[in-house]
């Protein structure tokens with residue numbers, strides 16, 4: 001729990017010594033070790049390590065939760081945070097938004113460890129840098145390639161939560177993010193191709209993420225595709241069928257299903273920042289969100305999923321739940337506080353970005369369940385369409401209706417076959433209409449992640465995962481640059 | 482001792498220890514971030530969550546034998562603990578330098594001088610803060626965030642360089658709602674004056690009542706448009722993202738590629754610069770280099786400078802201008818023009834008055850095209866008269882158009898857009914922007 005020699009951190013003793021004047025107290029310790037390694041054009045570009053640690057003290061006073069966090073882990077430091085939390089909670093309770101009880105903080109006991117095959121201590125910095133130098137060399141297919149990079153962000157996170165009512169939760173996360181990027185340039189045209197779009201390749205995983213052959217293969221592939229894009233025609237301006245690959249479905253499901261279903265957005269907490277939601281409380285159980293082929297789950301139990309855990313930060317035990325079944329909206333993303341405020345059932349999704357933020361309603365893994373179609377048959381079924389992949393641009397309104405997404409790479413589908421590569425593929429639509437045009441879902445799925453899902457005031461960037469199939473939509477407005 | 486004084490003592494103790502522990506051939510650059518912040522989140526003019534945060538962290542850059550290793554770690558403020566941490570991370574940085582390849586663009590640590598700035602603020606105290614913030618908003622549906630407290634950035638290095646910047650600042654970033662109609666406001670500074678806050682909220686309440694007319698739904702198309710300073714600030718926010726950075730220009734990913742290569746131009750009415758005289762940020766960057774007080778970036782539509790870090794300067798053999806490593810503006814100003822506030826509606830004649838924009842992203846970097854949404858108080862104007870609020874629309878617009886030949890006028894006034902981002906920690910900075918009048922603003926959905 002502590003990387004430093006000769007340092008003792010006895011949170012249980014500290015908790016026991018905090019004065020018993022409040023209804024309930026919790027200490028949540030979080031440490032996060034992050035390693036960045038970046039190689040550009042075969043040269044070492046960035047190597048940094050960071051170790052952030054602190055505790056959040058949470059108190060319940062007169063029906064209001066108060067929070068005080070500190071990076072001072074001495075007993076006096078934690079005591080002083082406790083006093084501050086009590087003082088502010090007492091004053092704030094006169095203006096509280098809701099009267100909460102200990103029911104919103106179950107005394108859960110348990111542990112969680114990310115599923116990994118090879119420990120992160122089994123790969124050295126040197127090995128990673130060597131692979132990355134080789135990968136950026138493998139990207140050098142032509143003089144037209146002007147920039148090549150390979151980056152990783154490795155995070156090892158530990159959380160320990162103990163409360164005066166007996167909660168005792170210990171969770172350890174091992175996360176690897178890899179990001180390869182190639183930029184090609186010729187005659188005033190520039191195209192960048194990445195390995196599945198920005199930082200999407202992000203999983204709870206161990207050193208197996210650094211398999212040399214797999215990484216080199218992916219490096220070569222994106223370099224070839226960057227050159228293809230340089231020579232490609234612009235994406236047509238048209239309305240046609242689009243087949244979306246999982247690395248773009250990730251973004252589609254994130255922005256137009258995940259966020260609008262968050263209860264704190266529906267309750268208006270988020271209205272000054274990310275926005276509200278077109279979804280109303282009475283839509284649960286009624287709204288035909290998508291076509292009957294659409295089945296969406298909240299699943300924090302997905303192996304390797306970036307948003308997997310056993311308990312959320314309120315101590316609510318995580319479990320898989322259907323959010324949308326056969327196209328009908330059933331349930332939203334809200335932890336115990338939002339469930340009490342809305343009087344709706346929810347999920348274990350009360351999460352904070354670290355020790356220094358209070359938990360809010362978040363996604364975990366928001367997945368689309370597999371369908372029955374083979375990807376080859378899906379392509380065959382399309383007369384004229386676009387196979388589109390890897391996000392590069394995203395924008396959606398504050399009610400989560402009107403979206404516009406840009407991707408890196410697409411292929412035309414003509415008479416049931418993949419033909420020309422096209423550059424600058426973009427599409428736009430409105431959420432419910434879009435999901436109702438879903439007409440085929442593949443039987444295979446792939447997992448990606450969003451490593452910095454931003455939300456909340458104060459702001460919080462959190463990791464969420466998406467495991468999705470290939471999905472085919474009809475009559476979508478597409479356009480190029 | 483107050484928070485800043487205690488933190489200064491912590492910082493001096495740890496940085497002295499690190500600098501004194503260096504072996505021959507080692508140089509260190511050390512940065513501090515510290516804050517002691519009260520955050521209060523409001524919904525429906527009630528307190529949704531309140532959090533107090535004390536956080537201090539140090540970043541050490543160690544240079545040794547041509548290698549560079551960077552380590553960051555939280556500190557407690559307790560010397561016995563922090564000494565153990567400093568020793569541990571200095572050792573880690575040394576081990577990194579053992580295994581890392583040469584850093585080809587390493588910028589040697591130098592003594593770039595010293596500075597010491599301590600801004601005393603007047604902030605709401607913890608016992609009055611809730612009532613002071615809520616009372617004026619009563620009768621309306623307010624959502625938002627108050628953030629206040631000391632905020633410190635400091636830098637030292639092993640060659641004697643030393644910079645300290647501490648401030649006591651606040652912002653109240655809020656929206657007032659009436660059903661789905663909403664207006665946005667921000668009150669920020671270092672001196673809290675309750676009557677200014679009360680006035681600000683009352684103005685927002687009046688603005689909100691102006692939205693109380695039937696909504697007008699527009700068709701996609703091109704519109705003559707006025708973008709208020711806060712909307713222009715959203716566009717200026719994109720200037721931090723692969724735009725003014727020389728490194729992204731050289732890597733081919735900057736949205737200014739065509740401008741930098743003289744294939745595209747901006748209007749002579751458009752000028753943008755870094756201006757540290759705004760007092761929103763300190764001049765030293767994370768290497769302790771002092772940025773010029775002002776740095777012209779684009780003047781009268783002509784490229785003057787990209788932002789160039791010393792690292793890029795070394796890589797591309799050109800002079801640097803003390804930009805930070807990510808080469809994003811730290812104190813950006815779009816300069817004012819000559820359109821007076823009283824003339825805006827008259828000059829707009831018929832078209833859109835947009836107070837705010839939302840969720841911008843590059844839709845095509847090479848043509849500097851941005852997509853995003855209208856948000857908050859946005860109106861349809863006919864013959865110089867506000868007719869009513871519009872339903873939110875998506876736009877997709879190239880900067881080469883709206884800041885190029887379609888730019889009709891720039892207001893003679895500007896507004897400060899305070900930095901309200903709080904990811905991981907509070908940050909210093911902000912922008913100053915005017916309003917702009919453009920033709921053929923492209924709405925798409």
Ligand SMILES: [Zn+2]
Pocket residue numbers: 254259450452453454
């Ligand atoms: Zn998100």
